[in-house]
Amino acid sequence: MRVVILGTGALGCVFAARLAPCAEVVMLGTWAEGIAAVRRDGVCLHQQDGTRRCVHLQATTDPAEVSPADVALLLVKSYQTERAAAWASQVLKPDGLAITLQNGLDNGPKLMAAVGPRRSAVGVTYNGAILLGPGDARHTVRLPTHIGATPETAERVAAVASLFTGCGLETHVAAEIEPILWAKALANVAINPLTALWRIPNGGPLETTDRHALLAVLVEEAAAVARARGIALPFDDPVAYVEGVCRATAANRSSMLQDVERGRPTEIDSLNGVIVAEGKRLGVPTPVNEVVWQLVRGMATR
């Protein structure tokens, strides 16, 4: 199977390095330094035992150099989805499948618009990683991935899930992806901005009652929006669920904290921004999400 990974960030490196022994993997991205490093040294992963393993594979900034692919995996930042989706449609075989595993609530429709519903799938990954340098990452959180299937995509999604699982990236096929997507988003709308604003790891929001109180309000507002949309969340207590994500990923630095530390734009518009917009549309108040959204938007980027 030829798998094109769109994105050279932390998770792009993790998926590329882990899938390379089982599939023909190509990394496609716009970050010239990241692509150059992979071409030179391979994509490198720091293991939990302290060793570092590099895998050589094709890496390019030019979609025209990529042979038609069975799978295009979107792991770019949510504000880069349109361009990545256009590239996916350029590199995919007519019966290929483009899968978004990105953070955010607005990637699926953008992907579908570019490649068509028969060639797109929405997924959710709980894997976490830290980018240490161009083409160099540490896989910090090893948790499952879920990919949504429709009757039209079921066979291809099952093949991808079995490939990923066989390569050590536990992946499940989901008949209903929306509840899983929203569940993860509830964690992201609280953990990501709070860890980025306070510069703390994922376990930090549970450390004081003040921090926890803000986490709980963010989650409750977002859960109210999800329920108003008719999403059947896969738990009764959203705050307890997000506390569990904080504990399971306690030492990880969230992707938004890593973005802020690098002076890069964040995914806040696709997270709290969507909660605020959906809240307005559905008549659900989201004042705390709105303030946090503006606070993160106001942070300086280089």
Ligand code: KPL
């Ligand atoms: O998805 C994440 C992220 O950092 O973006 C969590 C679940 C918070 C793990 O770090």
